[in-house]
Amino acid sequence: MVDLHARVHATTVIGRRELAAGVVLMTLEAPQLANTTRPGQYLMAIPPSAQAAATALAIYEAEGKLASILFFLTGKRTRELAGLRAGDRLDVVGPLGNGFDCSGDARDVAIVAGGVGIASVLLLAQTLCRAGASTRLFYGARTRELLIDAQRFADAGCELVLTTDDGSYGQRGFVTDALARSRKPELIYACGPSPMLRSVARIAAESGVRAQLALEETFGCGVGGCWGCVVPLIAASAQAPNFPPAELGGSDVVYARICKEGPVFWADELRW
Amino acid sequence: MVNLRPSLAVKLGRLELDYPTLMGSGCYGSGEEYAPFADLSKIGAIVLKSVTRLPRLGNSTPRLVHTPAGMLNAIGLQNPGIEWYLANELHKYAGRPCKLVGSVAGFSVDDYAYLCERLAARDEIAAVELNVSCPNVASEGETFACDPHLTARVVRAARATTDKTLIVKLSPNVTDITAVAREAEAAGADALAVINTVRGMAIDVETWRPRLGNITGGLSGPAIRPIAVLAVYEVAQAVQIPIVGQGGIENLSDALEFFLAGAAAISIGTANFTDPRVPERIVSELQAYLAQRNLGSLEAIVGKANVELSTPDQYEGDEG
Numbered sequence: 001m002v003d004l005h006a007r008v009h010a011t012t013v014i015g016r017r018e019l020a021a022g023v024v025l026m027t028l029e030a031p032q033l034a035n036t037t038r039p040g041q042y043l044m045a046i047p048p049s050a051q052a053a054a055t056a057l058a059i060y061e062a063e064g065k066l067a068s069i070l071f072f073l074t075g076k077r078t079r080e081l082a083g084l085r086a087g088d089r090l091d092v093v094g095p096l097g098n099g100f101d102c103s104g105d106a107r108d109v110a111i112v113a114g115g116v117g118i119a120s121v122l123l124l125a126q127t128l129c130r131a132g133a134s135t136r137l138f139y140g141a142r143t144r145e146l147l148i149d150a151q152r153f154a155d156a157g158c159e160l161v162l163t164t165d166d167g168s169y170g171q172r173g174f175v176t177d178a179l180a181r182s183r184k185p186e187l188i189y190a191c192g193p194s195p196m197l198r199s200v201a202r203i204a205a206e207s208g209v210r211a212q213l214a215l216e217e218t219f220g221c222g223v224g225g226c227w228g229c230v231v232p233l234i235a236a237s238a239q240a241p242n243f244p245p246a247e248l249g250g251s252d253v254v255y256a257r258i259c260k261e262g263p264v265f266w267a268d269e270l271r272w
Numbered sequence: 273m274v275n276l277r278p279s280l281a282v283k284l285g286r287l288e289l290d291y292p293t294l295m296g297s298g299c300y301g302s303g304e305e306y307a308p309f310a311d312l313s314k315i316g317a318i319v320l321k322s323v324t325r326l327p328r329l330g331n332s333t334p335r336l337v338h339t340p341a342g343m344l345n346a347i348g349l350q351n352p353g354i355e356w357y358l359a360n361e362l363h364k365y366a367g368r369p370c371k372l373v374g375s376v377a378g379f380s381v382d383d384y385a386y387l388c389e390r391l392a393a394r395d396e397i398a399a400v401e402l403n404v405s406c407p408n409v410a411s412e413g414e415t416f417a418c419d420p421h422l423t424a425r426v427v428r429a430a431r432a433t434t435d436k437t438l439i440v441k442l443s444p445n446v447t448d449i450t451a452v453a454r455e456a457e458a459a460g461a462d463a464l465a466v467i468n469t470v471r472g473m474a475i476d477v478e479t480w481r482p483r484l485g486n487i488t489g490g491l492s493g494p495a496i497r498p499i500a501v502l503a504v505y506e507v508a509q510a511v512q513i514p515i516v517g518q519g520g521i522e523n524l525s526d527a528l529e530f531f532l533a534g535a536a537a538i539s540i541g542t543a544n545f546t547d548p549r550v551p552e553r554i555v556s557e558l559q560a561y562l563a564q565r566n567l568g569s570l571e572a573i574v575g576k577a578n579v580e581l582s583t584p585d586q587y588e589g590d591e592g
Contacts, residue, residue, distance in 0.1 A: 004308075006308045006309070007308055007309060008309050008548065008549065046546065046547045047546065050522065050523075050546055050547060052338070052546065053338060053343065053542070053545045053546050054545060054546055054547065077338075091547070093309055217334070218334055218336045218338065219336075220343065220345065220545050221299070221300075221305070221545045222545070223301075223305045223306060223309070223548075224301055224305040225299060225300050225301035225305040225544070226298060226299055226336075226345070226347070226545070227298070227335070227347050228336035228345055229335070229336065230330070230333060230350075242352060242356075242360060242361060243327065243352045243356070244327050244353060244355070244356040248327075248355070248356065249326055249327050249353060249355075250327045250352065250353075250356070251327070251329055254329065255329060255330050255333075255350060
């Protein structure tokens, strides 16, 4: 399956804002990218120095001519990107990956976001709210300062449940504890660190709710060419790659590419 | 009069390529993955991901870690096995605007012969690369390329089953790569791919655990380029058959190093992960480079590194 919209875009940095220490929101003029991005998709940012592999980043906003990326400074590659200023050029490849499936008829949905995972769910929240779904955002961060841009989600129409690990804002503790304590939704969407996603998967299974999880992993190519970013998936999944079944020497569980078959998977189809 | 369109065509055995650029096995999928971002008609060939006799799930995760000037990988030859591959996969690759080179990996001499025989009749692929040097499988993977005689047996067995061009991918993880190269040539190889990844390891100092699920991996990217250039240079002195140089090629300058060292063609892998436009850019800049020097073809620079200049006298007074 070739993504008809994915291509290399020469974008221009329009704005760059530090939303918290080490957290950068960068707005790009990228009309074609903005027009074709679906919730949960990402881009690969080509480093201007060409000195490292491209960096996979969630597309945070996409509206009109503008798309944005929201990222934490975690290493050399993100620091290089953060050094860009308004007017600089940034080439990106995107939009990539299969995003969230919003086609269902769930009317009461929960979005669970942990830390940098928030970057993957704004477009989702906007889409769900626009479609009239009652949308609760369970958003957890380590501290009050790292609860970023929550107002945007309120503006979109989400009900907010905020948590911090240290109790400096909202409920103290893990965001998944807040999820477990709350009214059972019809569908859960989640993006965040792997332990959080595993917790979401467990809570979803125990309460009989399906969940879509946006996974993160170190990417090589980011476009499906290298099989470096994989997760075990049941072969019966519609997203499973072409592989022989167990009776033909294959397997009931196969490694699927997070960048290509994902990054969003149904929690009950993962075997991780 | 400047020749504006020097020929970049190369011949590897009977494989004729319009451009001297191959996309490294396991780096470029089947080309479909890159088709939205790269003009496949401007590359020479895609070397497909290696296929084995039986299906392989591949290694546990993590399979990749970025390292200074490169990347460690341990994918573990994930593939559906030759039967499934021939029945349900390969036909989808027909009609690519560039040549396709199949890649086979085995765990015995017989595996290579069997896999080459099965591929021999398939028109989708124009040549076969013998991956005798995968560093990331639990047993045997790399031992073929580490033993000149075993390499020779693999090549001879494969040669007997197919008329397709055979490219043998050599490992840098050996004491004398030229010994393996000579044996491969004598056994009937049409070309040599030099080099596969360099073995490496990374450890997370917080958890004290290896950063790859497979513990060890293969290092690629610019970090290994000088190792690869030397290997190409040495192998070029040892054999007559063409060499596909590879290891950290990111731009024209890198590519030229390999051609000058003796590579007839180059293969690009990890650089595609930085920018999918790299292969096309190298081709157009290479054409301009040759045109500026009024060289009619790429052949004019292959193996022309002028080592005669490097006499001790030239460096008198220099440090080291």
